[in-house]
Amino acid sequence: MPYDYRPFPYTPPPGLTAPEPRHKVVIVGAGPIGLALAIDLAQYGVPSVVLDDNNVVSVGSRAICWSKRSLEILDRLGVGAKCVEKGVIWKVGRTFHRDEEVWSFDLQPEPGHKMPAFVNLQQYYVEEYLVTRAQDFPGLIDLRWKNKVTSLSHTDHVTLTIETPDGSYSLEADHLVACDGARSDIRTLMGLDFDGELFEERFLIADIEMQGDFPSERRFWFQPNFHPGQSALLHKQPDNIYRIDLQLGWDADPEAERQPEKVIPRIEKAIGHKDFRLDWVSVYTFQCRRLARFVHGPVIFCGDSAHIVSPFGARGGNGGLQDVDALGWRLAAVTKGHDPAILNAYDRERQHGADENLLNSSRTTRFMSPAPGAERLFRDAVLALAGKAPFARPLVNSGRLSVACTYPLTGPDDPALPQASRPGSVAPDAPLAQGWLIDQLGREPILLAIGQAAPEVAGLKTISLPATPELQSRYLGTAKAALYLIRPDQIIAARWLTATSAAIAAAAQAIWEDRT
Amino acid sequence: MTLITTPNLKDPDRTYAALLAAHKGLSEAETGALNARLILILMNHVGAEVFAEALALARAAGPSGS
Numbered sequence: 001m002p003y004d005y006r007p008f009p010y011t012p013p014p015g016l017t018a019p020e021p022r023h024k025v026v027i028v029g030a031g032p033i034g035l036a037l038a039i040d041l042a043q044y045g046v047p048s049v050v051l052d053d054n055n056v057v058s059v060g061s062r063a064i065c066w067s068k069r070s071l072e073i074l075d076r077l078g079v080g081a082k083c084v085e086k087g088v089i090w091k092v093g094r095t096f097h098r099d100e101e102v103w104s105f106d107l108q109p110e111p112g113h114k115m116p117a118f119v120n121l122q123q124y125y126v127e128e129y130l131v132t133r134a135q136d137f138p139g140l141i142d143l144r145w146k147n148k149v150t151s152l153s154h155t156d157h158v159t160l161t162i163e164t165p166d167g168s169y170s171l172e173a174d175h176l177v178a179c180d181g182a183r184s185d186i187r188t189l190m191g192l193d194f195d196g197e198l199f200e201e202r203f204l205i206a207d208i209e210m211q212g213d214f215p216s217e218r219r220f221w222f223q224p225n226f227h228p229g230q231s232a233l234l235h236k237q238p239d240n241i242y243r244i245d246l247q248l249g250w251d252a253d254p255e256a257e258r259q260p261e262k263v264i265p266r267i268e269k270a271i272g273h274k275d276f277r278l279d280w281v282s283v284y285t286f287q288c289r290r291l292a293r294f295v296h297g298p299v300i301f302c303g304d305s306a307h308i309v310s311p312f313g314a315r316g317g318n319g320g321l322q323d324v325d326a327l328g329w330r331l332a333a334v335t336k337g338h339d340p341a342i343l344n345a346y347d348r349e350r351q352h353g354a355d356e357n358l359l360n361s362s363r364t365t366r367f368m369s370p371a372p373g374a375e376r377l378f379r380d381a382v383l384a385l386a387g388k389a390p391f392a393r394p395l396v397n398s399g400r401l402s403v404a405c406t407y408p409l410t411g412p413d414d415p416a417l418p419q420a421s422r423p424g425s426v427a428p429d430a431p432l433a434q435g436w437l438i439d440q441l442g443r444e445p446i447l448l449a450i451g452q453a454a455p456e457v458a459g460l461k462t463i464s465l466p467a468t469p470e471l472q473s474r475y476l477g478t479a480k481a482a483l484y485l486i487r488p489d490q491i492i493a494a495r496w497l498t499a500t501s502a503a504i505a506a507a508a509q510a511i512w513e514d515r516t
Numbered sequence: 517m518t519l520i521t522t523p524n525l526k527d528p529d530r531t532y533a534a535l536l537a538a539h540k541g542l543s544e545a546e547t548g549a550l551n552a553r554l555i556l557i558l559m560n561h562v563g564a565e566v567f568a569e570a571l572a573l574a575r576a577a578g579p580s581g582s
């Protein structure tokens with residue numbers, strides 16, 4: 001069943017008739033990132049105006065793989081359950097060379113997490129759910145469709161010109177968050193450029209509808225017999241929609257390749273029958289680039305406007321949601337009078353995250369589409385060995401799927417405690433007597449005491465839990481008890497075997513400062 | 517482990533001859549591909565640290581240090 005793209009209603013904005021008072025936050029772009037940020041801010045009681053030049057959700061599936069971390073973030077925003085319910089849950093990926101399986105991975109080998117490793121869900125559904133959720137905050141989220149930003153100037157605040165079907169108007173804001181995607185107009189209007197690589201490769205990306213009994217797995221082929229010399233990806237989505245990516249080579253003509261008479265025979269070969277309907281098709285060239293800095297005075301870049309990656313690690317949308325996660329609580333605090341220097345910490349942390357995503361995505365792209373010479377020589381050698389020797393299989397790179405990065409934080413730490421929960425990491429989830437740990441964390445700093453009573457710290461929320469087997473292995477290791485200080489974005493800020501109230505208070509204070 | 521840079525082969529001529537024999541009759545492309553597979557196999561066997569040292573030595577021994 002094809003998705004029903006219902007246009008969202010445009011209403012003439014007040015600024016067309018009379019100047020609007022200066023807004024605290026204007027978000028440009030109602031893609032997944034802009035919408036998520038508006039909801040995050042609204043949950044902190046902070047109003048925002050969201051401008052989008054269009055009036056429908058993403059056309060075509062685009063982002064389909066949503067990571068565990070994204071699902072946890074979406075859950076905090078109120079749409080996680082909907083995404084999991086509708087999405088196709090998967091955790092196993094299989095990689096083939098020709099027709100032989102050479103490598104497989106399991107992204108969530110242990111149970112005891114509220115969210116699965118990944119769900120596949122078309123970007124249009126995620127956007128639809130976020131738009132519906134945004135409507136729960138009528139006084140806080142002012143969503144304006146068919147409002148295109150065409151000019152921008154900034155001093156300590158931002159002044160915009162916005163075009164609508166009824167003419168243009170101007171708007172002022174203390175902060176502008178550019179969530180306007182890979183081709184960001186804000187980036188252009190600011191005269192900023194991307195650094196990084198463009199890969200000389202084209203991929204055909206298609207959604208097809210077919211009745212099939214295909215397992216919920218990611219399947220990737222290098223040089224399959226049905227598409228000689230190139231690579232291919234098949235992935236299941238809800239509504240009997242399947243995503244197919246076919247590598248085309250750099251010489252392919254994107255216009256010609258997009259035509260159904262070219263596309264249909266290729267897909268027939270890939271799936272081995274004609275019993276499907278073409279839902280969406282597009283030809284992409286992929287880039288791995290980012291802005292040098294994401295914060296420019298009152299203008300903040302978030303999501304694809306700040307960084308773009310090739311899609312094979314599903315690090316674009318997932319990386320963008322982690323930007324939102326690192327920005328929302330800090331920007332909310334700044335709108336309430338906090339020192340804006342805290343936004344430097346957003347900039348630093350998300351540059352770190354973006355670099356990790358760029359590194360992984362470019363390595364994958366290089367493996368998939370090696371340059372002639374040594375790159376090609378070693379890539380082919382790895383594939384040739386992978387069928388014969390187990391050591392070569394982990395070298396096969398068809399995408400290193402998005403996992404949350406660990407920020408390089410220097411808060412108090414005790415090396416006796418497990419590596420996975422060191423400062424800078426997302427607090428690992430665990431089942432509780434009732435519900436899940438992840439639901440108890442976030443929105444404000446929290447002191448989590450495991451296996452001991454939490455010391456009293458003025459103004460700090462505390463949670464004390466007995467050491468269940470999951471908490472033991474994820475938070476204690478060989479220790480009997482520990483204290484964890486967890487940020488509003490569920491990132492571990494500091495941890496101790498035991499600590500004084502003064503030491504904890506100092507670490508809690510540091511969360512709100514521009515410190516590493 | 518560190519890279520062994522002193523003689524480590526009991527019969528160096530024999531091992532060297534085996535390497536040449538493996539390449540005998542191969543085209544330039546086939547020779548390149550065989551070498552690539554061989555390097556990957558040995559890279560895994562010796563591990564990251566020794567491999568990094570081997571890489572540095574190989575580069576240093578080249579015409580312009582590359």
Ligand SMILES: Cc1cc2nc3c(=O)[nH]c(=O)nc-3n(C[C@H](O)[C@H](O)[C@H](O)COP(=O)(O)OP(=O)(O)OC[C@H]3O[C@@H](n4cnc5c(N)ncnc54)[C@H](O)[C@@H]3O)c2cc1C
Pocket residue numbers: 028029030031032033034051052053054058062063064065066123147148149150179180181182184185186205284302303304305311314315316317318319320
């Ligand atoms: C083929 C493909 C597959 C992908 N697969 C995955 C995946 O599996 N997992 C994953 O996580 N990511 C994936 N991605 C990446 C993902 O789609 C993007 O990272 C994501 O859309 C970024 O969201 P965004 O909100 O930053 O930008 P966008 O979704 O691009 O939204 C930007 C919005 O800004 C609006 N806008 C633009 N200019 C203006 C203006 N001047 N004024 C007002 N509004 C404006 C646009 O209309 C748009 O609504 C994939 C991408 C592609 C192309």
